[in-house]
Amino acid sequence: MIQFECRLLRGLLGFICLLPMCTSAAPDICVPLKTVRDSLNSTLRRRYMKMNFPINYTIQVHYEEVFRLRNMSRLINTSNEDEPVQPRDLQDLWLFVSQQGIQRVLRVLPERHPTRRKYLSNLENLFRNFETRFLEYNPRDPERELPESIQNIWDRLTDSYNQGWKSVKPKSILDTSYRTMPCLFEECFSKEDGNYDYCKVLNWGKENKTT
Ligand SMILES: *[C@@H]1O[C@H](CO)[C@@H](O)[C@H](O)[C@H]1NC(C)=O
Ligand SMILES: *[C@@H]1O[C@H](CO)[C@@H](O)[C@H](O)[C@H]1NC(C)=O
Ligand SMILES: *[C@@H]1O[C@H](CO)[C@@H](O)[C@H](O)[C@H]1NC(C)=O
Ligand SMILES: *[C@@H]1O[C@H](CO)[C@@H](O)[C@H](O)[C@H]1NC(C)=O
Secondary structure, three states, rough: HHHHHHHHHHHHHHHOOOOOOOOOHHHHHHHHHHHHHHHHHHHHHHHHHHHHOOOOOEEEEHHHHOOOOOHHHHHHOOOOOOOOOOOOHHHHHHHHHHHHHHHHHHHHHOOOOOOHHHHHHHHHHHHHHHHHHHHHHHHOOOOOOOOHHHHHHHHHOOOOOOOOOEEEEEHHHHHHHHHHHHHHHHHHHHOOOHHHHHHHHOOHHHHHHOO
């Protein structure tokens, strides 16, 4: 009897957890984050960030606004006991760089361009919603001193005299944002799809668990 109840319960939990609200321990940030992710799916990225632009069209961004998995693993590599890089440091950078990327594209688009009206304006709001929720549930620690490697990136990102520019395709900005997301917010994604692998390069969880 008890066994049956257990099985029933497990079945029920399994079922409930298919619903978007239950896929993680932190549903309050996961729901708005997944809304962002849905808007970054490959169909929409291709339509609005590639097909709506001339072939090989590029825009200018600062070097630091390209924030890939490789960058993250390099930063984690610089992490040490005196100056540990925390997931939160990378999440904050991701949030800033993703939104900055959207701004860079918006800045070159005419008022009535379909990518602006039908896509990026909305995406901008979705990111803002997520950010509000994220900061509400994970307020910044005012005491925290950032590791030098992270602080240097912030200094360059916010330096209005930064002269380092790089040409990138508009779609690649969102591709990067999309690819790094499940890795940085593992608690929202690890149970679901196979996107899990994106994180392999980082070995972030592994290190934490074994030490
Ligand atoms: C992406 O989202 C759009 C709108 O919700 C949907 O029509 C499309 O099928 C989705 N594409 C993929 C690959 O999931
Ligand atoms: C676009 O870029 C690719 C790769 O750099 C190049 O092979 C191709 O000829 C370019 N297409 C146009 C229309 O400029
Ligand atoms: C990521 O790496 C590229 C070069 O591989 C570099 O130009 C860029 O500044 C790095 N981004 C960050 C945020 O460190
Ligand atoms: C991280 O450091 C290790 C050892 O110092 C090195 O072998 C590895 O290539 C580094 N990885 C990156 C992404 O810099």
